[in-house]
Amino acid sequence: MKRDLAALADGGVDLVVVGGGIYGATAAWDAAQRGLAVGLVEREDFGAGASWNSLKTIHGGMRYLQKAAFGRLRESAREQRTFLAIAPALVRPLRFVVPAYGHGLTGREALAIALRLNNWLTRGLDEGLPEGSRIPPGRTVSAAEARELVPGLEPRRLGGAAVWSDAQAASSERLTLAFVLAAAAAGARVANHAEVIETLRSRGRVVGVLVRDRLLGSAVEVRARLVLNAAGPEADDVLARAGLRRKAAPLLRARNLVLDRPPSLPHAVGAKSRGRFLFVVPWDGRTLVGTDYEPAEAAPTDPRSFLAEADRAFPWAGLGDSTVTLVHEGLVPGQGGAAGLATRPRLIDHEAVDGLPGLVSLQGVKYTTARAVAERAIDLALRRLGRPFVTGRTAVTPLPQARPLEGDLEARTRTAVQQEMALTLSDAVLRRLDLGTAGPPAPRDLDVVCRTLAGELGWDADRERRERAALAGVYPRL
Numbered sequence: 455m456k457r458d459l460a461a462l463a464d465g466g467v468d469l470v471v472v473g474g475g476i477y478g479a480t481a482a483w484d485a486a487q488r489g490l491a492v493g494l495v496e497r498e499d500f501g502a503g504a505s506w507n508s509l510k511t512i513h514g515g516m517r518y519l520q521k522a523a524f525g526r527l528r529e530s531a532r533e534q535r536t537f538l539a540i541a542p543a544l545v546r547p548l549r550f551v552v553p554a555y556g557h558g559l560t561g562r563e564a565l566a567i568a569l570r571l572n573n574w575l576t577r578g579l580d581e582g583l584p585e586g587s588r589i590p591p592g593r594t595v596s597a598a599e600a601r602e603l604v605p606g607l608e609p610r611r612l613g614g615a616a617v618w619s620d621a622q623a624a625s626s627e628r629l630t631l632a633f634v635l636a637a638a639a640a641g642a643r644v645a646n647h648a649e650v651i652e653t654l655r656s657r658g659r660v661v662g663v664l665v666r667d668r669l670l671g672s673a674v675e676v677r678a679r680l681v682l683n684a685a686g687p688e689a690d691d692v693l694a695r696a697g698l699r700r701k702a703a704p705l706l707r708a709r710n711l712v713l714d715r716p717p718s719l720p721h722a723v724g725a726k727s728r729g730r731f732l733f734v735v736p737w738d739g740r741t742l743v744g745t746d747y748e749p750a751e752a753a754p755t756d757p758r759s760f761l762a763e764a765d766r767a768f769p770w771a772g773l774g775d776s777t778v779t780l781v782h783e784g785l786v787p788g789q790g791g792a793a794g795l796a797t798r799p800r801l802i803d804h805e806a807v808d809g810l811p812g813l814v815s816l817q818g819v820k821y822t823t824a825r826a827v828a829e830r831a832i833d834l835a836l837r838r839l840g841r842p843f844v845t846g847r848t849a850v851t852p853l854p855q856a857r858p859l860e861g862d863l864e865a866r867t868r869t870a871v872q873q874e875m876a877l878t879l880s881d882a883v884l885r886r887l888d889l890g891t892a893g894p895p896a897p898r899d900l901d902v903v904c905r906t907l908a909g910e911l912g913w914d915a916d917r918e919r920r921e922r923a924a925l926a927g928v929y930p931r932l
C-alpha cells in the first residue's frame with residue numbers, strides 16, 4: 455500500500471471516500487471490490503478517530519431487546535458473526551456475566567426471558583463458523599454459580615446472573631487497517647494524513663474534493679463522480695465545506711479507561727450504575743472499564759471520577775487503586791447521556807434531500823455494524839453512478855491482513871512503513887504494532903521503533919524528538 459496523492463489526483467476516481475475510520479474503510483473496500491475506481495483520504499491516520507477508542511466489543515445486539523428493535527438486533531448479531539468469520543485471528547467470542555438482583559427488569563426471571571428471546575432471534579447465525587468462533591446460547595445461572603463466576607459479589611438479594619457471549623476485537627486498529635489494506639489491494643488509492651479542506655463544485659454538483667497533504671503542506675484536487683462523506687463525528691464539518699449548513703447532529707463524548715492491572719476474571723462483567731450499564735472487560739492482559747458518556751460540549755470531567763464510580767459499581771474488583779494507563783475517548787452521535795445514544799445510522803443522499811448531486815453522507819453509531827451500513831452506502835453509490843448493480847461480497851470475503859504483524863520488532867516496524875503506510879511514530883506504535891494501545895510502550899521497544907522509522911523515513915534528531923513528544927501526549931498524566 456503506497457501513499458501517492460499525485461496519482462490519486464491524476465485522472466480522478468468514481469468515488470472518493472472522506473475519512474478512514476471503520477465506516478470509510480469498509481466502504482472503500484466494498485466499492486473497490488465491486489469494481490469502482492476508489493480514492494480514500496484520511497485527515498490523520500486510518501482508524502485514528504472514534505474507531506480506535508472502541509470498547510472492542512463486537513456486539514450481538516442484546517441492548518436492542520429493551521426497545522423491541524428486533525431488526526437491529528438481528529443485524530448486529532449477523533455482523534458479529536461476519537466479523538468472526540472474516541477476521542478470525544482478531545475477533546473472538548468473549549463471555550459476559552451480569553449479576554441479577556431482586557425481581558424487576560434486571561432480576562433473574564426477566565433476564566431469562568430476554569436471553570431466551572435473544573437465542574431465538576439469533577438462531578442459525580453460527581452456521582458455517584468453526585467451533586471456537588461460535589456464539590453459544592445465553593442462559594441464566596443460580597446465585598451460587600454467579601458467585602463462582604464472580605467471586606466477591608454482594609450476596610444480598612442476588613438471584614443469579616445472566617451469562618451470554620459477545621465478541622471482542624483484540625485490536626480494533628488492525629481490524630480497521632485490514633479493510634484499508636484490502637481496499638488498496640483491490641485497486642483503491644488511499645492516503646492518510648490527507649485532509650479534505652473543501653469540496654469542488656461545478657454546475658450545481660459536487661465533483662470532487664480539495665485535499666491538503668498534512669505532511670508536505672501542499673494541496674491537490676481529487677476529481678470524483680461521487681463523494682462519500684464518512685468523516686464520523688466531523689461529518690457535519692465536511693457538509694459545511696460543501697455549503698450545506700444544517701443544524702449539526704448532537705454528539706456525546708464517550709470514554710473508556712485502560713487500567714494497569716491484569717484482568718481479575720477471564721470474562722466481562724456488567725453492573726448498573728447511575729441508570730446505565732458499565733462493563734469491566736479483560737483485554738490484552740489489561741482491564742478496560744467503560745463506557746461513560748457526557749455531552750460533547752460540556753467540559754470533560756476528570757477520568758478519576760469515572761474510576762471512582764467504576765470502583766463503586768464493581769466493589770469486588772478493587773479497581774480503586776488502579777493506575778489509568780490510557781483513556782480511550784471519542785465522539786459518537788447522541789445527546790444527554792448513555793440513554794440518548796443514537797441507535798440508527800445516517801445514510802443521506804444529498805441529491806434527494808438537499809438537491810446537491812454528487813454527495814452522500816454516511817455516519818454510523820457502532821463499530822459492529824459498519825460493514826453492513828457501508829454496503830448500503832455502496833448500493834446507493836452504484837445507483838447514483840448509473841452502474842449496473844453488483845452484489846456486495848465483503849461479508850463473505852476473508853480479510854487476509856486482519857492479524858498481528860509477524861517477525862521481530864524491527865522487521866514489523868519496517869513492514870508497517872513499507873507496506874502499511876505508517877508515517878509517524880503514533881501511526882506505528884498505536885495502529886500498526888499494537889505496542890501502545892494499552893499504555894505507554896516499553897522504552898526499549900520505543901527506541902527500536904524510533905530508530906527503524908528514522909532510518910526508513912529519513913528523520914533527523916529534531917523530527918524524532920517531535921514524534922516522541924506527540925506520542926507522549928496521548929497518555930494521561932493523572
Ligand SMILES: Cc1cc2nc3c(=O)[nH]c(=O)nc-3n(C[C@H](O)[C@H](O)[C@H](O)COP(=O)(O)OP(=O)(O)OC[C@H]3O[C@@H](n4cnc5c(N)ncnc54)[C@H](O)[C@@H]3O)c2cc1C
Binds near residue numbers: 501505511684686744
Ligand atoms: C469510547 C468509545 C467506545 C466505543 N465502544 C464501542 C464498542 O465496544 N463496540 C462498537 O461497536 N462501537 C463502539 N463505539 C462506537 C464506534 O467506535 C464508532 O461508532 C465508530 O468507530 C465510528 O466510526 P467512523 O468511521 O464513523 O468514525 P471515525 O472512526 O471517527 O472515522 C472518521 C474519520 O474521518 C476523518 N476525518 C474527519 N474529517 C476529515 C476531513 N476533513 N478529511 C479527511 N478525513 C477526515 C477522521 O480523522 C476520522 O479518522 C465506541 C466509541 C467510543 C468513542
